[in-house]
Amino acid sequence: MITPKTFSKKLLQWSKSNPRDYPWIGEKDPYKIWISEVILQQTRSEQGKNYYENFIKKFPTVRALADATEDSILHCWKGLGYYSRARNLHHAAKTILVKFQGKFPKSYEELLTLKGIGEYSAAAISSFAYNSPKAVVDGNVVRVLSRMLGMEIDFHTSAGKLKFIEIANSYLDKENAGAYNQAIMNFGAVQCMPRQPDCLNCIFSQNCFAYQNNCIDKLPVRNKKITLKRRYIHYFYLVNSKGEIAIHQRVKKDIWQKLYELPAIETSKKMEFKSISSIEKATDLFRFSRNSRVENYGKTVQKLSHQEIHASYYCLKTTHIDSKIKPEFCFVKPENLVNFAFPKILSTFLENIINKK
DNA sequence: AATCCGGGGCT
DNA sequence: AGCCCAGGATT
Numbered sequence: 001m002i003t004p005k006t007f008s009k010k011l012l013q014w015s016k017s018n019p020r021d022y023p024w025i026g027e028k029d030p031y032k033i034w035i036s037e038v039i040l041q042q043t044r045s046e047q048g049k050n051y052y053e054n055f056i057k058k059f060p061t062v063r064a065l066a067d068a069t070e071d072s073i074l075h076c077w078k079g080l081g082y083y084s085r086a087r088n089l090h091h092a093a094k095t096i097l098v099k100f101q102g103k104f105p106k107s108y109e110e111l112l113t114l115k116g117i118g119e120y121s122a123a124a125i126s127s128f129a130y131n132s133p134k135a136v137v138d139g140n141v142v143r144v145l146s147r148m149l150g151m152e153i154d155f156h157t158s159a160g161k162l163k164f165i166e167i168a169n170s171y172l173d174k175e176n177a178g179a180y181n182q183a184i185m186n187f188g189a190v191q192c193m194p195r196q197p198d199c200l201n202c203i204f205s206q207n208c209f210a211y212q213n214n215c216i217d218k219l220p221v222r223n224k225k226i227t228l229k230r231r232y233i234h235y236f237y238l239v240n241s242k243g244e245i246a247i248h249q250r251v252k253k254d255i256w257q258k259l260y261e262l263p264a265i266e267t268s269k270k271m272e273f274k275s276i277s278s279i280e281k282a283t284d285l286f287r288f289s290r291n292s293r294v295e296n297y298g299k300t301v302q303k304l305s306h307q308e309i310h311a312s313y314y315c316l317k318t319t320h321i322d323s324k325i326k327p328e329f330c331f332v333k334p335e336n337l338v339n340f341a342f343p344k345i346l347s348t349f350l351e352n353i354i355n356k357k
Numbered sequence: 358a359a360t361c362c363g364g365g366g367c368t
Numbered sequence: 369a370g371c372c373c374a375g376g377a378t379t
């Protein structure tokens with residue numbers, strides 16, 4: 001594991017040879033640093049650049065900002081998103097005038113009391129402006145440390161946040177807090193990017209846990225709950241007068257692409273088809289004679305990474321469907337079904353059906 | 358601890 | 369279509 005001292009030395013060295021050109025680089029006015037930090041919250045530098053320059057031009061000081069109307073501040077923020085940031089800036093500017101007598105707060109703790117300034121921004125402003133030994137922890141830092149040290153901790157939890165702040169501070173170069181904080185974030189943005197980081201040209205590749213263990217794309221870990229999509233697929237076991245089964249190849253860009261399936265109707269909500277007419281209402285793929293009957297053959301659920309497939313099986317007893325089913329379907333003899341690739345959700349069902357016969 | 362806030366860039 | 373971004377406030 002790389003020592004904090006070595007890490008900082010190499011990082012600051014890297015920073016010198018990889019300068020970034022943005023209007024807030026090297027800025028020492030805490031007011032301007034503050035504005036830049038808030039603009040850059042969840043916002044890419046390239047996107048925030050012009051907003052920063054316009055904002056500083058229009059509101060060059062804390063007093064100018066405090067005296068402005070909320071409308072004029074929001075107008076300056078138009079199109080940037082997260083508009084509470086603009087309203088909080090206004091609120092905090094007035095706080096600075098009243099509670100801090102117009103003097104910009106210097107300490108991490110004082111900065112935290114301002115609306116719109118959280119742990120990250122307080123650390124950033126106090127270290128950039130005053131070289132206070134507080135480590136910033138943003139998405140870049142989480143990513144760099146996760147990969148370098150192999151930290152399998154989810155930052156988006158209370159405990160994970162504490163752990164990352166602790167580790168980040170243990171690696172912080174306290175003599176050069178501002179430069180170090182700048183450097184590690186730049187490094188994350190330019191070299192150790194979320195996707196396809198430039199490991200081949202990375203000065204830390206020999207020290208990097210993720211690179212050495214080939215798990216760059218696994219770190220940082222995020223246990224973010226994926227929004228589960230529920231799908232309801234109704235499969236119809238259709239037999240024609242020759243005793244053949246209707247099947248169909250899935251061609252859409254979707255799960256089970258190029259696999260075969262029974263004639264199906266997908267619904268987004270849970271339901272059950274109880275009559276021929278309800279089926280014909282839901283699809284134009286097949287039509288049935290009036291004496292047909294539908295019979296429920298049970299159901300099953302399959303969980304995929306992002307989806308939950310609820311399958312219902314129906315058997316259609318009918319006499320004349322041959323000419324009333326669309327040509328993308330074909331009919332195969334039951335004994336030939338094994339020659340086609342069905343998803344598991346269907347192959348299990350088909351095996352049961354055939355074995356019962 | 359989970360949810361919301363927003364627009365843009367990327368694969 | 370999802371994931372991510374120099375996060376923080378609210379519930």
